[in-house]
Amino acid sequence: MDKIYLNKYILSYSDILNILYYLEKTSNKKLIRENTNCYTTFNYKIETFKIGNGKNHVLLIGCTHGCEIITTYFVLEFIITLLKDEKLYNSLKNKFTFHFIPVLNPEGYVIVSSNLSCNYKNITNKKLEEISKKYISLYNTDDFIATHNIKEKKLFLGIIKNNLQNLSNISLRKSVECILKKCNLNEDYLSIWTANGLGVDINSNSIHKFKEMKQLRKAQKYANLRYNDIPVTKPSPMSYPGIKTFKDCPENFFLYNYIMNLYSLNCDEKLIAIFSYHSTGGEIYGYPDMLCTNASQLNLQLKGMLEYSKYTNYKLINEKLKYGVMDYYRIKLNDVLTLTIELSRLNGNPIAPLSNIDTFNKEIIANKKAVIHTIENII
Ligand SMILES: [Zn+2]
Structure with missing residues (x-):
């Protein structure tokens, strides 16, 4: 846990897939590629993977936003850590099942990383x-x-x-x-x-x-x-919400079905936590909309945020208008900790967080520990 396994930070979309497929092939069935059969508008498959056989299910999501390439890096590093750190893997595999969506937004990732890779x-x-x-x-x-x-x-x-x-x-x-x-x-x-x-x-x-x-x-x-020159009321590089929920956004529809599927697992199996990663800011978003939340869910969210911040020192943010994609799940899913994490304190996507790689690595390690620590403390 205390080390970094992936020392390359600028990865194209095909680099990401190649690493994941290679890990799957060589992991001795530890890493399983799930078959979601979901595609984006321009025909990129949204890939998901899982590790472990425990009854407590945990979901990590990277790259909701295309230029936030460090979030995919983090999910990949987390996967590699579980696969390479035998002791850690053995201590978690029967307690948890980890699910991963390394790139929720393949098109956004491709748009940004194609150019980064060429440069x-x-x-x-x-x-x-x-x-x-x-x-x-x-x-x-x-x-x-x-x-x-x-x-x-x-x-x-x-x-x-x-x-x-x-x-x-x-x-x-x-x-x-x-x-x-x-x-x-x-x-x-x-x-x-x-x-x-x-x-x-x-x-x-x-x-x-x-x-x-x-x-x-x-x-x-x-x-x-x-x-301040990027429009947000029509299709644009950022912040345009679309005409209505799920319209022109198959990624969001996929996410909804994927999460609801995990939420409706039967018998002892249970979705216990979702961590959705963004960059940048070093912040934790987890306060649910108070009007639609019951006391036990609120307590879980508060506990989860505090646990996560113990390892990262990230700031807890209680924003006024809760419109983000995870805000729905924070109030809809009972007894599921749903956090949105802004990785890295350095502003400036896609590369500013890499202006000090040593600091960045330390933050990645802290976030790996924060996930494990948080889920261990909420079960
Ligand atoms: Zn973001």
């Missing part, structure tokens, strides 16, 4: 740190300028060289090109793409408070801070 395919970690440092510094300057309500060309966009041609899936490329054009944005914005290939943000395409969220976006018109 930094064989980069050393030292060089990656240097570039990421520069990136975060410009990013912060952009934020500073944006707080004065100024819309000018963003400095951070010049660092990663993006090109639509790096997207090999032609229909996905055409869709993205069309969205950028209609938003009056250029290819530079590919590296901060959070939505799916149709420009719908999975997190905003929520079940809970969807109407309120649409109203909020209508009032906002554009995204926050350094993203």
Whole structure:
């Protein structure tokens, strides 16, 4: 648990799949690939895996937002740790079954990582740190300028060289090109793409408070801070919720069915916790909508948040409008701890968290421990 197994941080979508398939093949049936048979609009299969045979089921979700590549890295590192750390595996395998969705948003991941891979395919970690440092510094300057309500060309966009041609899936490329054009944005914005290939943000395409969220976006018109030139009321790189829940968002529909399936397991089997990963901020979102929550669920959420923060020191956030995709499950599922974790304290997707890899690794280790510690304490 105290070490990092995966020392490569810029991974293309096919790198991710190859690692997972290789692990499955060589794991002696410890890692099982599930067959969900669910596909995104542009035909990417949403892959899920599981480890363990315990009656307590736990779900880890990475990459709801395309540019949050470190969340997929974390899920992968977590899987590898369970497979390689014999002692840990043996202590957990009969108590828990871990389920993994390493990439909930394959299209978003492909849009961002195709360009990152072309830029930094064989980069050393030292060089990656240097570039990421520069990136975060410009990013912060952009934020500073944006707080004065100024819309000018963003400095951070010049660092990663993006090109639509790096997207090999032609229909996905055409869709993205069309969205950028209609938003009056250029290819530079590919590296901060959070939505799916149709420009719908999975997190905003929520079940809970969807109407309120649409109203909020209508009032906002554009995204926050350094993203103040990105529209949020039509298909765009980020924060557009779509026309209605599940529409143009098969990823969200898949997630709903996958979670409900785990929730309805019979006999002794029980879904006990869901951890949905985002970046960045070093925060924990777990306060449920008080109006729709019973006391025991609220207590579980509070306990889970406190346990998780013991290892990470992440801040507990009680946001006013609870519209995110996990907010529905926080109130709908009884006795299931449902947390949304913002990995990394460094702002600036996709690469800023990698500006100090040593610190990043320590945070990843802390989060691995936090998951294990939290689930051990809620059963
Ligand atoms: Zn996010």
